[in-house]
Amino acid sequence: KQEVTQIPAALSVPEGENLVLNCSFTDSAIYNLQWFRQDPGKGLTSLLLIQSSQREQTSGRLNASLDKSSGRSTLYIAASQPGDSATYLCAAPSGGSYIPTFGRGTSLIVHP
Amino acid sequence: DTGVSQNPRHKITKRGQNVTFRCDPISEHNRLYWYRQTLGQGPEFLTYFQNEAQLEKSRLLSDRFSAERPKGSFSTLEIQRTEQGDSAMYLCASSSLGRSHNEQFFGPGTRLTVL
Numbered sequence: 001k002q003e004v005t006q007i008p009a010a011l012s013v014p015e016g017e018n019l020v021l022n023c024s025f026t027d028s029a030i031y032n033l034q035w036f037r038q039d040p041g042k043g044l045t046s047l048l049l050i051q052s053s054q055r056e057q058t059s060g061r062l063n064a065s066l067d068k069s070s071g072r073s074t075l076y077i078a079a080s081q082p083g084d085s086a087t088y089l090c091a092a093p094s095g096g097s098y099i100p101t102f103g104r105g106t107s108l109i110v111h112p
Numbered sequence: 113d114t115g116v117s118q119n120p121r122h123k124i125t126k127r128g129q130n131v132t133f134r135c136d137p138i139s140e141h142n143r144l145y146w147y148r149q150t151l152g153q154g155p156e157f158l159t160y161f162q163n164e165a166q167l168e169k170s171r172l173l174s175d176r177f178s179a180e181r182p183k184g185s186f187s188t189l190e191i192q193r194t195e196q197g198d199s200a201m202y203l204c205a206s207s208s209l210g211r212s213h214n215e216q217f218f219g220p221g222t223r224l225t226v227l
Contacts, residue, residue: 044218102154
């Protein structure tokens with residue numbers, strides 16, 4: 001059974017800082033790994049998907065890396081802005097499954 | 113807008129009543145998922161459809177919960193005899209294999225409050 005852990009649980013930083021959010025998973029036989037953003041009371045917005053054969057994906061100021069052998073993924077946010085304030089979730093399926101297990105998320109506050 | 117839609121967005125009901133939620137996936141997606149999320153937690157998987165077939169159900173899905181996806185299009189999630197512990201955000205997502213590699217896209221959710 002896949003278990004996904006996200007560290008830190010919460011983060012508060014001043015605007016402009018570069019950030020690293022961590023995600024670890026126990027079953028490395030994953031099909032893909034997906035990072036999401038969730039604003040309070042809203043649904044999830046897909047940020048990046050990394051296929052199992054890839055090492056990283058980039059979208060704008062976001063970069064996600066994947067190391068299957070160590071069971072880790074990181075989400076790097078460059079030059080953080082107050083609009084980045086949200087909860088960031090990672091999700092990875094168990095081996096042989098397409099159904100992801102989610103972490104509890106990292107709650108990010110970027111203050112001006 | 114061709115994203116995932118869910119209705120209603122909010123539902124308040126009394127304990128013991130039945131409720132039904134609807135999810136309309138992205139039109140070309142053949143996979144549809146239901147999740148439940150409570151405060152401070154990540155979404156928890158409830159059930160999954162590929163086209164009209166319900167392929168997997170979580171142990172979280174008690175016999176008071178039932179889901180359907182007639183004709184492989186929209187899906188409904190019904191909760192019978194609601195309990196206060198059913199209060200949560202119910203999320204729907206859709207995906208397809210192929211070029212999108214099963215990337216999941218979520219709807220806005222239905223917030224259920226059981227009084």
